[in-house]
Amino acid sequence: MLLVIDVGNSNTVLGLYRGEELLRSWRITTDTSRTVDENAMLIHELFRLSEFHFTDIADVIISCVVPPMLTALEGLCRQYFKLKPYIVGPGIKTGMPIQYDNPREVGADRIVNAVAAYEKWRGSLIVVDFGTATTFDYISARGEYQGGAIAPGLGISSEALFERASKLPRVEFARPPQVIAKNTVNSIQAGLFFGYVGLVDGIVARMKMEARDEPRVVGTGGLAEQIARASESIDAVDPCLTLEGLRIIYTRNTPSNQSESAPRRSQ
Template identity: 80%
Template sequence: MLLVIDVGNTNTVLGMYREDQLVRSWRINTDKSRTMDEYAMLVHELFQLSEFHFTDVKDVIISSVVPPMVNTLEQMCREYFKLKPYIVGPGVRTGMPIQYDNPREVGADRIVNAVAAYEKKRCCLIIVDFGTATTFDFISARGEYQGGAIAPGLGISAEALFERASKLPRVEFSRPPQVIAKNTVNSMQSGIFYGYVGLVDGIVNRMKEEAKETPLVIATGGLAGSIASASQTIDEVDPSLTLEGLRIIYDRNKTAS
């Protein structure tokens, strides 16, 4: 089986593939202070809950936007899985041309998402990934990564409002019953939720105008479903897009080696 690991600034998502089927996935907090042994213990506990064993893992591929985590997880793989993992980055075959001023600046997760979405749809695309930051990535009909935009994530925005406005409470992110709210909590939820929907639709529409194309818009990430329910521009939600991209990149590199 293949273990895929996507390390984000807030969460790390792991998935187990049997050939091209995602059998199980888990989401844990990203913690740079954990050692390789601590991560191994955590993975072992997750495996036990699903009746997996370290020996079931025949290969590992990792993408990370947190540089210190790469070495930690690579050491874990070598020590406990007895494997050298594939690391998404320079030297790894993605099969996608990167039309960026400096391709090394593009986050691994953005490329992984782009690879998965284009492999599935084979058309012009915009991918919106709701993470610590929200990223917008444009892929041409020829399968070229052409760039995009990065905005503060929903969590960052909501936390900044709580921290900087003395009288405002910390609120749970949810869609309020109406835009014109009747209390402070709902007012904050209205501003955060519909303000963010407006941000997403505004950026996507401007990308469409600039590119003079009509791309398919795919959303992924933890809050994708919530925002998509009110968005006028998101066409599909694919919660496993990044894991699927890791599997595809693994297959391309395994075949080439």
């Protein structure tokens, strides 16, 4: 089986594939203070609860935007899986031309999302990923990554509001009953929720104008479902887009059915 790992600034998502089938996924907190052994214990326990074992893993591919985590995960793969993992970055085949001033600056997760979205929809696309930062990425009809925009994530925005405005309470992120709210909690929710929906729709509209195109808009990440229900621009939501992109990139860098064969042991 293939273990795919997507390391974000706030959360790390793991997925276990048999061929093209996603058997199970897990979301854990990204913690750079965890050692190789601590990460191994955590993943071992997640596997055990789902009746999987380390010996089931034939290969591993990692996308990471937190460099200290990458070192720990590479150590985990070598020590516990006896594998050298594939790392999404310079030198790996993605099958997608990167039309960016410096391709090395593009976050691995953005490329992985773009690859998965284009493989699934085969047309021009805007991928909106709701994470610690919210990223907007445009892929041309020819399957070229053209660039995009980065905005503060909703969590960052709300924390800044609570920290800087001493009288405002922390509130649950939720859609309030109306924009013209009648109490403080709903007022904050209205500003956060509808303000963020407006940000998404506004950036998408400007990207479409610049591209002179009508791309499909795909949302992914933790808040994608909530925002999509109120957004006028998001056409589809795929919560597993990044995991699927990792699987696709893995297949482009290995012989067919590698994840079904005996583990590729490190030397």
